[in-house]
Amino acid sequence: MSLKAVAFDIDGTLYSNTRMQLQSLPFAVRHIRLLTAFRRVRQELRRVRPIEDFHRLQAELFAREIGETPSNAAQIIETVFYRRWERVLERVPLYPEVRETVDAFRNAGLKLAVASDFPVQRKLAILGIEGIWQCEVSTEETGYLKPNPEPFYALLQCLAQQPAEVLYVGNSYHYDVAGAKAVGMPAAHLVCRPPSDSIADFSFRHFAQLRRWVLARLGE
DSSP states (O other): OOOOEEEEEOTTTTBOHHHHHHHTHHHHHHTHHHHHHHHHHHHHHHHOOOOSOHHHHHHHHHHHHHTOOHHHHHHHIIIIIIIIGGGGGGGOOBOTTHHHHHHHHHHTTOEEEEEESSOOHHHHHHHTOTTOOSEEEEHHHHTOOTTSHHHHHHHHHHHTOOGGGEEEEESOIIIIIIHHHHTTOOEEEEOSSOOTTOOOSEEESSHHHHHHHHHHHTTO
């Protein structure tokens, strides 16, 4: 494996989804109807192809779900989900050794990237890890959510690397691991119990394990 870059999923990979869900309980109680409708819309968007305008289609689907106009639905998405829900991250720490791992990769000469199915820049600032990435990809801006190939191709284009040279790190087997492998990228899976038939190149529970595994392969 000739690695030149590492790309990280953000949500559930750099921080705990469980901690995020616990901190989100008051938000979820206040917005349960909107949240349920939005989750249905996002699942539908993962299956739709082709998509000409992601944000317009998302607003139209959400509007249908909640009985609003598309313009009002778009405003609700921006205010409730992209801003208010995002602020919950202020009370959610990064996983242990994320910073040490990222620093070690950068010091080893690897390019670094992050990706999320939501807007990226404010999220990185809230988590305190802005300004350290060569590439920051919001999959929405590619027109498709993971596991569609477009987000992974966008990372490769931004990094200017071939698929085999970029390790993708994520917590979702279907969205992250399978999505990355489908375009020829190696994948590392953050998971407590990996599937017995996992196609991930490496499965890990702690970032120190990922760090040792990657750095050991740079000399191969």
